Each structure stands twice: as structure tokens, then as C-alpha cells.
Amino acid sequence: MTQEERDQILLSLKNNQEKRDQMLEDLKESQEKRDQMLEDLKESQEKRDQMLEDLKESQEKRDQMLEDLKESQEKRDQMLEDLKESQEKRDQMLEDLKESQEKRDQMLEDLKERQEKKDQMLENLNERQEKMDQMLESLKERQEKRDQMLIDLKEGQEKLISRVDKLERNQTETNCELRKISQTVARIEHEHGEKLQAALDGFSGHSEKIISLENKLDKHGNILNKHADQMYYLNSKVQAY
Numbered sequence: 001m002t003q004e005e006r007d008q009i010l011l012s013l014k015n016n017q018e019k020r021d022q023m024l025e026d027l028k029e030s031q032e033k034r035d036q037m038l039e040d041l042k043e044s045q046e047k048r049d050q051m052l053e054d055l056k057e058s059q060e061k062r063d064q065m066l067e068d069l070k071e072s073q074e075k076r077d078q079m080l081e082d083l084k085e086s087q088e089k090r091d092q093m094l095e096d097l098k099e100s101q102e103k104r105d106q107m108l109e110d111l112k113e114r115q116e117k118k119d120q121m122l123e124n125l126n127e128r129q130e131k132m133d134q135m136l137e138s139l140k141e142r143q144e145k146r147d148q149m150l151i152d153l154k155e156g157q158e159k160l161i162s163r164v165d166k167l168e169r170n171q172t173e174t175n176c177e178l179r180k181i182s183q184t185v186a187r188i189e190h191e192h193g194e195k196l197q198a199a200l201d202g203f204s205g206h207s208e209k210i211i212s213l214e215n216k217l218d219k220h221g222n223i224l225n226k227h228a229d230q231m232y233y234l235n236s237k238v239q240a241y
Contacts, residue, residue: 146234149234160227167217167220170213174213
């Protein structure tokens with residue numbers, strides 16, 4: 001092999017070496033770019049991972065919010081159900097109130113009728129009161145007449161009592177006379193036995209007078225008792241009125 005060929009080979013090898021160096025340099029640059037790209041990718045991946053983590057957290061929050069919304073919806077449904085039941089109860093209460101109002105209206109009608117009946121009864125009572133007032137006025141006049149009659153009866157009774165007192169005095173005098181007569185009869189019987197019959201006849205006459213006076217006294221006593229009963233009856237009537 002000649003020197004030129006060797007030089008040619010060396011030159012070729014040198015060129016190849018330069019090319020390889022250039023290629024290595026390019027590869028190195030490319031490798032750096034890839035490393036940079038990988039680094040960027042890694043950062044991007046971390047950012048995506050962070051974003052995914054944030055999305056996951058956000059998703060969990062949304063899920064929690066959806067769960068809360070679901071519970072809130074259930075509570076609202078329960079509240080609506082309660083409101084529906086409450087509305088039904090209010091409707092029932094309104095129905096009951098309506099029935100109660102109708103009953104009260106009926107009671108008011110009954111009370112009105114009863115009030116009208118009471119008013120009529122009061123009218124009748126007023127009429128009866130007026131009649132009773134007239135009767136009382138009449139009774140008052142009759143009472144005044146009875147009072148006058150009682151006064152007259154009292155005066156008559158006083159007169160009867162005076163007459164009875166006179167009769168009692170006469171009876172006393174008669175008894176005195178009878179005692180005197182008895183004494184006289186005893187003396188006459190002792191002194192004048194023959195005149196005894198005449199004295200006895202006189203004594204019988206006096207006895208008959210005494211019996212007559214006692215009968216009169218009994219009659220006057222019955223009259224006084226009758227008058228007393230009449231006065232008691234009239235006084236009872238007066239107190240009753």
C-alpha cells in the first residue's frame with residue numbers, strides 16, 4: 001500500500017471521525033433536547049398529575065356536593081311530604097271548621113227562635129204582670145175594706161167585751177143575792193118552816209134566771225170565739241198578700 005493510499009485512508013478516517021464526532025455532538029445535543037423534553041414531559045406529567053389530583057379532589061367535592069344535594073333533595077322531599085300532610089290536616093281542619101260553623105249557625109238559629117219565644121213569653125208575662133197589678137190594686141182596695149171591717153169588728157168586740165164585763169158584774173151581784181137569799185132561806189126555814197115552799201119557788205126562779213144568763217154568756221163567748229177566728233183568718237190572708 002502506498003503512502004497516498006494510506007493518507008487517503010487516514011483522511012477518510014479523519015473525515016469519518018469528524019462525522020462521527022459531529023454525529024455524536026448532534027446526538028448529544030439531541031440527547032440533551034430529549035432530556036430537556038423528558039424533563040418538560042416530567043414536569044408536564046407532574047402538572048397533569050397535580051391537575052388530575054385537583055380534578056380528583058374537585059370530583060370528590062362535586063360528589064360530596066351531589067351527596068349533600070341528594071340529602072337536601074331528600075329533606076326537601078320529606079318537607080314537601082310533611083307539607084302535604086300538613087296541608088291535608090289543614091284541609092281537614094277547614095272542613096271541620098266549616099262543619100262547626102254550620103253547627104254554630106244552626107245553634108244561632110235555634111237561639112234566635114228561643115229568644116223570640118222568650119220575647120213572646122216576656123210579653124205574656126208583662127200582660128200577666130199588668131193583670132196581677134190590677135188584681136193587687138183590687139186586693140188592696142178589698143184589703144182596705146177588710147181593714148175597715150176589722151176595725152168595725154174590733155169595735156164590736158170591745159162592745160161585746162164591755163157587755164160581757166157587765167154580765168159578769170151582774171153575775172157577781174146575782175151570786176151575792178143568791179148567797180143572801182140562801183141565808184134568808186135558811187133563816188126562814190128555821191123561823192118560818194111554812195113559808196119554805198114559797199122561798200124555794202123564788203129560788204127556782206132565780207136559778208132559771210142564772211141559767212138564762214149563763215146561756216147568754218155561752219152564746220157571747222161563741223160569738224167572741226167566732227170573731228177571733230175571723231180576725232185570725234183575715235190577718236193570715238193579709239200577711240200572705
